[in-house]
Amino acid sequence: MATLADVARRAGVSPATASRVINGSxxxxxxxxxxxxxxxxxxxxxxxxxxxxxxxxxxxxVVGVIVHDVSDPYFAEVTRGLxxxxxxxxxxxxICNSYRDPDRELEYVELxxxxxxxxxxxxxxxxxxxxxxxxxxxxxxxYEATGGRVAVIGRHDHAGDAVMPANETGARLLGxxxxxxxxxxxxxxxxxxxxxxxxxxxxxxxxxxxxHGCPLHDDRIRYxxxxxxxxxxxxxxxxxxxxxxxxxxxxxxxMAVGALSVLRRRGVAVPERISLAGFDDMPIAADVTPxxxxxxxxxxDLGARAMTLALGPACAQPRVEVLPATLxxxxxxxxxxxx
Amino acid sequence: MATLADVARRAGVSPATASRVINGSxxxxxxxxxxxxxxxxxxxxxxxxxxxxxxxxxxxxVVGVIVHDVSDPYFAEVTRGLxxxxxxxxxxxxICNSYRDPDRELEYVELxxxxxxxxxxxxxxxxxxxxxxxxxxxxxxxYEATGGRVAVIGRHDHAGDAVMPANETGARLLGxxxxxxxxxxxxxxxxxxxxxxxxxxxxxxxxxxxxHGCPLHDDRIRYxxxxxxxxxxxxxxxxxxxxxxxxxxxxxxxMAVGALSVLRRRGVAVPERISLAGFDDMPIAADVTPxxxxxxxxxxDLGARAMTLALGPACAQPRVEVLPATLxxxxxxxxxxxx
DNA sequence: CCACCTCAGGTAAGCGCTTTCCTGGCGAGA
DNA sequence: TCTCGCCAGGAAAGCGCTTACCTGAGGTGG
Numbered sequence: 001m002a003t004l005a006d007v008a009r010r011a012g013v014s015p016a017t018a019s020r021v022i023n024g025s026x027x028x029x030x031x032x033x034x035x036x037x038x039x040x041x042x043x044x045x046x047x048x049x050x051x052x053x054x055x056x057x058x059x060x061x062v063v064g065v066i067v068h069d070v071s072d073p074y075f076a077e078v079t080r081g082l083x084x085x086x087x088x089x090x091x092x093x094x095i096c097n098s099y100r101d102p103d104r105e106l107e108y109v110e111l112x113x114x115x116x117x118x119x120x121x122x123x124x125x126x127x128x129x130x131x132x133x134x135x136x137x138x139x140x141x142x143y144e145a146t147g148g149r150v151a152v153i154g155r156h157d158h159a160g161d162a163v164m165p166a167n168e169t170g171a172r173l174l175g176x177x178x179x180x181x182x183x184x185x186x187x188x189x190x191x192x193x194x195x196x197x198x199x200x201x202x203x204x205x206x207x208x209x210x211x212h213g214c215p216l217h218d219d220r221i222r223y224x225x226x227x228x229x230x231x232x233x234x235x236x237x238x239x240x241x242x243x244x245x246x247x248x249x250x251x252x253x254x255m256a257v258g259a260l261s262v263l264r265r266r267g268v269a270v271p272e273r274i275s276l277a278g279f280d281d282m283p284i285a286a287d288v289t290p291x292x293x294x295x296x297x298x299x300x301d302l303g304a305r306a307m308t309l310a311l312g313p314a315c316a317q318p319r320v321e322v323l324p325a326t327l328x329x330x331x332x333x334x335x336x337x338x339x
Numbered sequence: 340m341a342t343l344a345d346v347a348r349r350a351g352v353s354p355a356t357a358s359r360v361i362n363g364s365x366x367x368x369x370x371x372x373x374x375x376x377x378x379x380x381x382x383x384x385x386x387x388x389x390x391x392x393x394x395x396x397x398x399x400x401v402v403g404v405i406v407h408d409v410s411d412p413y414f415a416e417v418t419r420g421l422x423x424x425x426x427x428x429x430x431x432x433x434i435c436n437s438y439r440d441p442d443r444e445l446e447y448v449e450l451x452x453x454x455x456x457x458x459x460x461x462x463x464x465x466x467x468x469x470x471x472x473x474x475x476x477x478x479x480x481x482y483e484a485t486g487g488r489v490a491v492i493g494r495h496d497h498a499g500d501a502v503m504p505a506n507e508t509g510a511r512l513l514g515x516x517x518x519x520x521x522x523x524x525x526x527x528x529x530x531x532x533x534x535x536x537x538x539x540x541x542x543x544x545x546x547x548x549x550x551h552g553c554p555l556h557d558d559r560i561r562y563x564x565x566x567x568x569x570x571x572x573x574x575x576x577x578x579x580x581x582x583x584x585x586x587x588x589x590x591x592x593x594m595a596v597g598a599l600s601v602l603r604r605r606g607v608a609v610p611e612r613i614s615l616a617g618f619d620d621m622p623i624a625a626d627v628t629p630x631x632x633x634x635x636x637x638x639x640d641l642g643a644r645a646m647t648l649a650l651g652p653a654c655a656q657p658r659v660e661v662l663p664a665t666l667x668x669x670x671x672x673x674x675x676x677x678x
Numbered sequence: 679c680c681a682c683c684t685c686a687g688g689t690a691a692g693c694g695c696t697t698t699c700c701t702g703g704c705g706a707g708a
Numbered sequence: 709t710c711t712c713g714c715c716a717g718g719a720a721a722g723c724g725c726t727t728a729c730c731t732g733a734g735g736t737g738g
Binding site: 001002045047048049050051052054055069070071072073076077079080083092093094095096097110111113114115116139142145146147228257260261283284286287288289 | 340341384386387388389390391393394408409410411412415416418419422431432433434435436449450452453454455478481484485486567596599600622623625626627628
């Protein structure tokens with residue numbers, strides 16, 4: 001690997017001069033030397049060693065992102081927003097998948113700290129786990145103490161900049177719509193219990209239903225993985241255990257799609273017999289049949305805002321932005337069947 | 340940020356000793372000193388500076404990946420495979436999105452070279468663009484000359500390790516099935532012309548049809564972006580321009596889904612009036628109605644194999660692995676309507 | 679004509695770490 | 709008791725780069 005010294009030698013100048021022309025220092029360099037250096041760079045196909053540069057000049061430029069899984073459509077969208085802003089500001093992203101493993105999440109925080117990232121974005125949902133939360137905050141504090149910026153997406157029990165999807169309000173909107181349509185026996189296909197996303201959405205739904213006199217019983221809730229297969233499993237269980245449901249809410253669209261496949265297989269008419277709703281408004285929601293009624297979350301914006309907070313000027317007061325959810329009415333939810 | 344020197348000072352040992360206990364050198368260190376160092380590490384919440392480490396010991400551990408867009412489901416799957424193997428081997432991934440911009444792709448190669456990545460994986464389709472190909476190969480050669488490993492996914496005009504999806508064979512399979520079902524007027528919704536993926540799939544299809552006496556006319560092909568909206572646009576054009584088609588092949592599933600929405604909106608029965616097929620077998624393919632007949636590509640394996648090649652021992656002979664495509668018959672393709 | 683200023687270019691320190699090589703203290707063998 | 713060998717620990721070089729500081733040549737004003 002060619003080094004700056006090689007370039008300087010070949011151009012017949014000092015490393016200082018070579019460095020100056022290569023990264024456009026303010027210090028003027030004679031045209032002839034400049035050209036000699038540039039030629040040497042081209043000849044040797046020289047690329048500066050980014051690590052050496054980082055060591056020599058304390059200018060952090062890369063940003064670390066920890067998500068549950070980039071290939072999950074939810075995070076794919078969020079990541080798109082993160083990427084957009086990062087790219088606009090000339091920042092490189094290191095994306096780490098925690099696969100919902102708290103230990104791995106902790107490890108990645110260390111690793112990104114070691115990489116001297118300028119900012120660190122936690123884009124996965126928070127966990128209900130005090131031990132974990134404490135250890136995480138410990139590590140984040142250590143990072144922030146040395147000037148690192150942190151922004152989280154979702155509810156994380158971390159005092160600092162955060163952007164939150166209006167999970168609870170969104171769920172509430174959906175719950176109210178169901179009640180309005182006459183649904184009284186509603187089942188829920190929920191994600192993992194330990195995620196704040198799950199509890200927030202569930203909470204909103206529960207409150208909306210309770211306020212209208214039809215409390216959500218625990219036996220009408222199934223907790224599974226936040227993916228298509230989890231949704232299918234939960235739907236099977238729910239249909240067997242509580243056959244007289246008139247509506248099912250899946251706490252994300254992937255689960256809803258899984259549930260839909262089960263309903264179709266069992267020949268249950270949607271929405272005539274059972275209404276089905278999702279959450280997130282993933283691209284797929286509009287393409288299944290019947291098209292999915294769901295709660296739209298501005299996922300790309302979530303990412304974009306978080307990155308903007310993280311890269312913007314630090315602020316003594318933690319900033320918390322809540323991005324609104326909207327109900328998207330499509331075909332999978334209808335009036336409750338008359339008894 | 341605490342440094343190794345800080346740790347050493349606090350523990351009352353030399354930096355050398357501190358370094359030795361921190362990264363488990365083979366050189367023995369007395370138990371007492373070891374403990375003092377570890378305590379200091381904990382107290383100071385010390386994390387070694389990864390860049391300094393990389394500079395001091397020439398051990399590359401991160402791998403660079405260039406894809407078109409991680410949030411596209413195709414690349415999400417491929418990336419999952421890449422991630423899996425990388426994680427197994429303790430490698431960190433830097434994922435770069437080129438958004439199908441050749442210049443950005445070139446830039447990223449430079450950037451990853453500067454990052455001293457151990458290997459570089461090009462996971463997006465190749466381009467039909469000689470100037471670009473030449474410049475890319477130039478840069479890759481420079482990288483490889485200094486010991487960097489390169490693996491590409493898809494056809495790239497790059498001499499070196501590669502893993503290829505059987506695009507052409509897969510398309511052929513599909514073409515033959517259509518012919519068998521009596522289709523004679525087949526339209527194609529294609530991705531961007533400049534991508535080798537497009538031309539390979541198109542080529543396979545064209546050959547299968549031609550061999551059975553129904554050549555694919557150019558006016559039955561529409562080139563659009565490889566996404567849902569592109570598929571929808573192409574479908575509109577195709578239906579208007581060639582109303583008597585009995586089958587449409589979309590060159591990926593996203594486009595097929597877009598086309599399906601157009602067909603549904605126009606009230607065209609699928610597959611009774613027009614059969615529709617996709618490519619890739621994305622998760623969504625099974626969930627639309629009618630479920631999509633498509634060509635399955637082992638996307639996760641594609642990623643996993645590429646990473647395995649890149650991280651395995653170098654080999655003088657370029658290794659090219661072709662991963663097979665299989666036809667997945669679902670409901671969106673049926674017999675051609677009788678005239 | 680000389681002192682002084684200016685400025686292009688070079689010298690060298692230092693970023694945080696690893697690792698080679700050296701040192702000094704100890705135990706063992708003669 | 710003396711010498712030698714061994715080994716834990718430290719000193720220092722060096723990874724590739726940036727940049728503060730220095731130098732010396734050329735130009736200016738008195």
